[in-house]
Amino acid sequence: xxxxxxxxxxxxxxxxxxxxxxxxxxxxxxxxxxxxxxxxxxxxxxxxxxxxxxxxxxxxxxxxxxxxxxxxxxxxxxxxxxxxxxxxxxxxxxxxxxxxxxxxxxxxxxxxxxxxxxxxxxxxxxxxxxxxxxxxxxxxxxxxxxxxxxxxxxxxxxxxxxxxxxxxxxxxxxxxxxxxxxxxxxxxxxxxxxxxxxxxxxxxxxxxxxxxxxxxxxxxxxxxxxxxxxxxxxxxxxxxxxxxxxxxxxxxxxxxxxxxxxxxxxxxxxxxxxxxxxxxxxxxxxxxxxxxxxxxxxxxxxxxxxxxxxxxxxxxxxxxxxxxxxxxxxxxxxxxxxxxxxxxxxxxxxxxxxxxxxxxxxxxxxxxxxxxxxxxxxxxxxxxxxxxxxxxxxxxxxxxxxxxxxxxxxxxxxx
Amino acid sequence: xxxxxxxxxxxxxxxxxxxxxxxxxxxxxxxxxxxxxxxxxxxxxxxxxxxxxxxxxxxxxxxxxxxxxxxxxxxxxxxxxxxxxxxxxxxxxxxxxxxxxxxxxxxxxxxxxxxxxxxxxxxxxxxxxxxxxxxxxxxxxxxxxxxxxxxxxxxxxxxxxxxxxxxxxxxxxxxxxxxxxxxxxxxxxxxxxxxxxxxxxxxxxxxxxxxxxxxxxxxxxxxxxxxxxxxxxxxxxxxxxxxxxxx
Numbered sequence: 001x002x003x004x005x006x007x008x009x010x011x012x013x014x015x016x017x018x019x020x021x022x023x024x025x026x027x028x029x030x031x032x033x034x035x036x037x038x039x040x041x042x043x044x045x046x047x048x049x050x051x052x053x054x055x056x057x058x059x060x061x062x063x064x065x066x067x068x069x070x071x072x073x074x075x076x077x078x079x080x081x082x083x084x085x086x087x088x089x090x091x092x093x094x095x096x097x098x099x100x101x102x103x104x105x106x107x108x109x110x111x112x113x114x115x116x117x118x119x120x121x122x123x124x125x126x127x128x129x130x131x132x133x134x135x136x137x138x139x140x141x142x143x144x145x146x147x148x149x150x151x152x153x154x155x156x157x158x159x160x161x162x163x164x165x166x167x168x169x170x171x172x173x174x175x176x177x178x179x180x181x182x183x184x185x186x187x188x189x190x191x192x193x194x195x196x197x198x199x200x201x202x203x204x205x206x207x208x209x210x211x212x213x214x215x216x217x218x219x220x221x222x223x224x225x226x227x228x229x230x231x232x233x234x235x236x237x238x239x240x241x242x243x244x245x246x247x248x249x250x251x252x253x254x255x256x257x258x259x260x261x262x263x264x265x266x267x268x269x270x271x272x273x274x275x276x277x278x279x280x281x282x283x284x285x286x287x288x289x290x291x292x293x294x295x296x297x298x299x300x301x302x303x304x305x306x307x308x309x310x311x312x313x314x315x316x317x318x319x320x321x322x323x324x325x326x327x328x329x330x331x332x333x334x335x336x337x338x339x340x341x342x343x344x345x346x347x348x349x350x351x352x353x354x355x356x357x358x359x360x361x362x363x364x365x366x367x368x369x370x371x372x373x374x375x376x377x378x379x380x381x382x383x384x385x386x387x388x389x390x391x392x393x394x395x396x397x398x399x400x401x402x403x404x405x406x407x408x409x410x411x412x413x414x415x
Numbered sequence: 416x417x418x419x420x421x422x423x424x425x426x427x428x429x430x431x432x433x434x435x436x437x438x439x440x441x442x443x444x445x446x447x448x449x450x451x452x453x454x455x456x457x458x459x460x461x462x463x464x465x466x467x468x469x470x471x472x473x474x475x476x477x478x479x480x481x482x483x484x485x486x487x488x489x490x491x492x493x494x495x496x497x498x499x500x501x502x503x504x505x506x507x508x509x510x511x512x513x514x515x516x517x518x519x520x521x522x523x524x525x526x527x528x529x530x531x532x533x534x535x536x537x538x539x540x541x542x543x544x545x546x547x548x549x550x551x552x553x554x555x556x557x558x559x560x561x562x563x564x565x566x567x568x569x570x571x572x573x574x575x576x577x578x579x580x581x582x583x584x585x586x587x588x589x590x591x592x593x594x595x596x597x598x599x600x601x602x603x604x605x606x607x608x609x610x611x612x613x614x615x616x617x618x619x620x621x622x623x624x625x626x627x628x629x630x631x632x633x634x635x636x637x638x639x640x641x642x643x644x645x646x647x648x649x650x651x652x653x654x655x656x657x658x659x660x661x662x
Contacts, residue, residue: 005541016529325525328486329586330514330542332507408486412521 006335010342014350017315024311025351028391031301032355032384037362038297039380042290044373049282059242060135061249063088063235063256064271083269085230086216088256089129092237097255100247102240105132106232108219114212115180116168123164125181125212127219135238143175143190150215154222156186162194163209179212181223186214237272245274294380301384304351305391312344312399316406323403324411333404340400341393348392352385359384431498433593433625434460434483439492441478441648452478454648455492460627462593465620467628467639475648477598480629484517484596485509497593514542518587520597524579526571526586532558533567536586543590557585561615577608584615588624595619597628601635613638 014021065083089106092098108127113120126132133145141162150157158179165174165188174188195208220229239248249272256270257263316323323336331339359381363374441453452475460466470476481487482494485501488509494502501512518539519525526535537554545553558567561581571579580600587595597616601609617638620626628639636642644651 002544012529321525322527325521325527326538326542327510328484328513328519328525329539330510332510332542334507335542409481412486412525 003338006338007342009339010346013315013339013343014346020311020315021347021350024308024347025354027304027307028301028348028351028388029304029355029358031297031304032352032388033358033362034297034300035294035384035387036356036359036377036380037366037374038293039290039377040359040363040374041372042286042293043375043377044367045289046282046286047375048373049286059239059245059248061237061239061245061252061272061274063092063237063252064233064273065231065269066271083260084232084235086232087230088259089232089235091255091259092235092252098248098251100239100244100251101237103131103135103238105129105135105236105238106216107132107234107236108216108224108231109233110219110224112181112212112223114164114168116177119168119170121164121167121210123161123210123212125214125219125223127214127216127224129216131238132213132236135236138195139193141191141193142173143188145190146213146215151217153215154217155215156184156218156222157189157215158186159190159192159213160188161192161207161209161211161213163207164212165191167210181212181214184222186218249274301387301391305348305395308344308347308392309395309399311347312340312396313402315343316340316399316403319403320406320411323406324408327406327408328412336406337400337404340403341396344396344400345389345392348388348390348396349385351392352388355388356381356385431462432459432495433462433464433497434458434627435493435495436483437493439482439489439494441475441482441487442490452648453482453489456645456648456650458643458650460625462625463620463623465616465626465628465638465640467630467636467642468645469630469633469636469642470645471631474645476629476631476645478648479645480596480598483594483627484519485513510542514539514590516593518590518592518595520580520583520587520595520600522599522602524571524576524583524603526579526582528571531568531570532563532574532582532585535571535582536589539586539590553589554585557589558582560588561585575608576604577611580604580608580612581615584612584619588619593625595624595626597626599630599632600628601630601632609635 063084084106086106089104092101093104095101105128110125111122112125113122114125128146129151130145130147132138133140140159143159145159146155146157149155158181160168160174160179168174168179169177174191177188178185179188180186192209192211192213214223216232237248237252239245252272253265253268257265257268260269262268326336326339360376363376367374436456436458439453439456440451443450443452454475456475456479468476468479478487482489485496485504486509488504489502492502493500496512497516499512499516501509504512513519526532527538530538533551533554536557537550540550540553555564555567558564561584563578563581563585566574566578569578571582574582580603584595584600587597600612600616604612613635616626616628620640626639628635630636642652
């Protein structure tokens with residue numbers, strides 16, 4: 001009996017028990033669709049985070065003070081000492097000493113209470129220079145950004161984040177209005193475009209839309225307290241391109257060590273982090289998530305496979321007469337084994353196909369319902385189909401062997 | 416080697432035995448208990464004979480039928496089917512012998528419910544590896560011979576008991592076997608259908624087929640030309656006059 005013939009017989013077996021076949025297929029179907037959606041969810045989350053971080057600027061390094069290990073071996077806590085100064089920032093902007101660096105923005109920051117009329121808001125106030133806008137990849141919704149003149153003049157001007165602007169000025173145009181910070185009135189000259197990143201899904205700790213940007217000099221001289229007027233909270237360094245990031249890192253590291261008079265790099269009193277290290281960390285988290293979700297779905301797939309085996313065993317018992325008759329008519333044990341194997345594979349294959357379709361439908365329509373992006377993963381789809389088929393074969397072997405080993409007289413005797 | 420003529424051609428003059436049993440025994444062992452179902456049966460059936468085996472239940476006739484039908488192998492003794500020793504064959508080899516040499520007709524018809532009449536009839540041909548087109552042609556021809564040419568697309572559920580058994584007879588015929596083995600073929604039929612099936616068997620006998628009919632019913636056995644009695648695992652009577660006496 002040829003394979004084609006056996007295949008036809010197998011399909012006949014599946015079709016002649018429609019309800020039972022359907023229920024078996026359902027087990028596989030759910031497993032496969034689950035794998036595709038789970039893997040898609042994981043990959044979707046991963047790519048969303050990556051694109052969010054990319055929006056922050058993938059070629060940006062952030063220098064923060066701290067991580068100083070003194071010669072006695074006591075490591076200072078991150079950010080504990082303001083070892084970074086505006087002088088460091090100006091040194092990094094030198095095109096001679098740091099050719100791979102395109103722009104530098106020193107940042108001082110503190111949380112302050114803002115007052116505008118009867119409205120108040122507690123917001124992160126950041127003092128910086130005009131380059132901040134391009135380094136952070138931000139744009140203005142209206143008005144203008146702080147300029148070099150503002151920095152030089154210690155100007156009492158500010159640019160608000162979208163969230164802050166809407167909190168303080170529920171009605172009317174914020175530009176031209178006055179906001180009180182620590183009793184100092186500053187004039188709003190512009191509003192930043194919303195990044196669209198909600199604080200819940202944002203990977204950064206603070207909401208990028210809830211900020212107030214002021215000239216760094218204004219912050220140091222007039223608004224923030226503190227002992228050193230030259231110290232900064234961090235320095236944002238933009239490399240010329242992503243490819244120059246490593247060069248920029250080495251130049252910044254070398255330059256700062258020299259400026260701070262540190263000979264042993266392990267004694268550095270500052271830390272340089274790149275957004276790429278953030279991406280890497282997030283990617284590994286999402287990778288774990290994908291494996292976890294995929295693992296759960298895979299377990300449901302195995303349960304589906306056990307369902308196939310169960311049904312095939314029931315089928316063998318129930319069809320003892322048919323098996324006996326086929327044997328009496330000349331079916332060899334091998335032919336019987338193949339017939340049941342093919343039936344199990346057909347069940348697995350149909351479950352796989354419908355499951356992949358269901359999974360792809362889920363990938364297409366679920367994001368609209370749950371609001372999270374889901375990626376289509378061709379690897380997961382093809383892999384899941386192969387797994388479904390393999391499950392059919394694997395879990396069909398035992399029932400098929402039982403059918404093949406059945407003695408024809410025992411099979412026929414069953415009245 | 417044997418000098419058997421090609422199967423299916425009844426030789427005139429000295430007919431060759433289709434079945435030759437020599438002191439065949441069958442012992443079933445269930446744990447420590449042994450039950451001898453056949454206790455030394457010798458039997459020879461020639462080509463073209465119509466033989467009935469009659470015996471009460473527990474006589475060993477079912478066991479005899481299983482061994483004759485190559486569904487089981489004897490514990491001892493020898494069985495030649497159309498000159499071929501089938502006493503010690505593997506399950507796979509026996510399946511091929513059954514397919515090639517034997518056509519079965521069962522009491523419960525044993526048709527596959529979701530297949531049409533012609534699909535049921537062509538089933539043994541598909542195991543023989545006959546191409547599809549030829550299979551269908553031969554199946555339709557066999558159904559024509561049992562008078563069901565008009566019902567080839569009906570499923571068993573749409574046919575009467577007598578018609579179903581005729582489909583089963585067509586299935587037994589379609590491979591042109593050396594032996595047609597009918598196990599209580601009228602057991603599930605009303606008297607009209609039973610007579611109908613027996614008439615069909617008689618017609619097959621007239622066309623030169625070798626038939627072996629197993630029954631407990633004297634009336635059914637009397638349709639055969641030769642009747643063999645079986646009791647307690649031994650053949651009791653085997654002659655033509657026994658058949659006559661039953662009439």
